[in-house]
Amino acid sequence: MALPPNISETEFASALNEFVGAVGPDWVFSSDADVALYRDSYSPLWGEEEERIASAAVAPANVEEVQQIVRIANRYRIPLYPISTGRNLTYGGAAPNLSGSVVLDLKRMNRIIEVNDKRNYALVEPGVSYFDLYNYITERGLKVMLDIPDPGWGSPIGNSLDHGVGYTVGPYRDHFGSHIGLEIVSAEGELIRTGAGAVPGSDAWQDFHYGVGPSIDGLFAQSNFGIVTKMGVKLMPMPETFMTGTVTVPRYQDLQAMIEEVNYLEDSLLVGMPWYGSPAGRGLFDPATNADLMQNGWPSVEQLEEFVSAQNKPAWSVTFQFYGPEEVVRATWTAVQRRFRDKFSGAAFEEEDFYNLPIPDEDIPALPDKVRLGIPSLEIFHIVNRNPMNDNDPPDGHADMFAMAPRTAEGVHTAARVIAEAFQELDFPAATHPFSTPVTYYSRAFIVGVVVPTWRDPAKNAAMRALYERCLDKIAEQGMGTYRTNLAFQDHAVSKYSFNDNALLKFQEKLKDGIDPNGIISPGRYGIWPANMRNNRG
Amino acid sequence: MRKLTILCFLLVSLLGTAQAQELSPTEASGKVVFDKWCEPCHGRIAGGVFGGFGAHALPGTSALGVKYKGDLPAVLEDRVDLQPIYIRTIVRNGLYGMPITRKTEVSDADLDNIIAYLTRNQ
Incomplete structure (x- = not known):
């Protein structure tokens, strides 16, 4: 023992x-x-x-x-x-x-204490999972939508306290940012409530997060100052409809202007989570194609424009998610198209999914992407579990490495370039490339990430840990940290946030x-x- | 051999369907636990085998579909060869991407019921 x-x-x-x-x-x-x-x-x-x-x-x-x-x-x-x-x-x-x-x-401790669809919040204990909360809401026909991470078995409290993220509208995607009121057992065993919850008899605990004086809520995320035993979760009212539309722009050098436009739309709260992609770079998912593109180092912009032309596909895409009444989402999509048409020669548009919400139960199993609709599942794991591409040696797990990049094309390209260098320096095929795109879990930051496999095999893991730490070192040299990491790398990741000794x-x-x-x-x-x-x- | 396996599988599926209405109390309890803790990965859904990245797929069913390539059913509820010790070991130790399951999630009694359910047709 x-x-x-x-x-x-x-x-x-x-x-x-x-x-x-x-x-x-x-x-x-x-x-x-x-x-x-x-x-x-x-x-x-x-x-x-x-x-x-x-x-x-x-x-x-x-x-x-x-x-x-x-x-x-x-x-x-x-x-x-x-x-x-x-x-x-x-x-x-x-x-x-x-x-x-x-x-x-x-x-x-798995009680759902309240879900309120008039003031749009939930109050839960730590053992409640996203599955539990979703089932509670749907069984009662409550008119709210969850913002969830990929794995539905996670806890709203645990996920929020580890700065977890989701897929709907900006303010809800940041799960700690959308908590509202904590109950904490202190290290000495005292019970504390934050915000309006500190007022005895308050009915506004899940309405008013500050109280008076300093807010201490942030001390309990990614930390060790107490034990959170209850938390309020801000919920989005169930939207009437959900729609997606994709914009493409033709040239490699269009990315910066595209990002500026997406930032405008996202920061104006006009759109839900934007998904960046690269139609021209899609084939680079294959390591051999990627190695071919980067055989002489990071290509020049001219070479990349030639690569785009050779693919005969647009360089970049962004898929917008819209939530709201049908008249509003269609009008917003019209405005989005007008703004891109005004700025980009060769921009193209395609309306994709449209759903009335909530989705009927019988239609849910076949939905291809449930998380953006707040429907929990475990489907994400099919990407990292045994599949035709790793059938000979499926990994036992993974450790995701994330660079927090500024919302610029240069930020994205720099993060992708140094992560690729880290892989190449340690003789791994590069997992990023000049067409790598950011993920916008946080509406005000870009995440450029790679999935590093782990194993129940010390020799393989030693190589993977070296790779992971090399990535952390390389992004830090460019002024970037990470947002979340495995226990094994937390000291290393924290050491990069070293301003002023x-x-x-x-x-x-x-x-x-x-x-x-x-x-x-x-x-x-x-x-x-x-x-x-x-x-x-x- | 492959045809024989498929034939056996079809017969067992039919048998399983017939017996679904006659689960013993232990097996019925096991199905409730299975549906909560196992089905999100190992469920039976049309198209629930690997369909390409980003496609709808259940991870456990997809992985077993890739692994067995039709020689054994990808859906656990269709298997007739699972041994109690094997189920217990995988649940408590995990396997590849399937993580360890703790007793505060699935108790030993719940696990016994899952085993009764998954071995009901043997």
């Missing part, structure tokens, strides 16, 4: 007994087989000494039990690692940052030492180590 750091077997046995007293014997897991269920299935450290392995897990049913566990952990100086549904795969799953931590498994991290550590003096909440989460464990920094 693994032990928490600096805790004897006798002390740990005594602490486990106290946990049993708090939650009952069925909900403390300490056998090797049970603790193994808290491994990160996609760990890039699988089977190695550095893999993050819990010492035990304890699963409370309510806030009072969470408070009891925190107080016990404080007495014994045992680190706790809270998880919500534990399905934050790619970013660590149910495994802790620090081996020997006791996982605080909040899956049993790491002033930001130093400030966070001062907070940590004051708020959680025994360092019991998630030591090491996103690079924040308590004073007595700073030598653990990787």
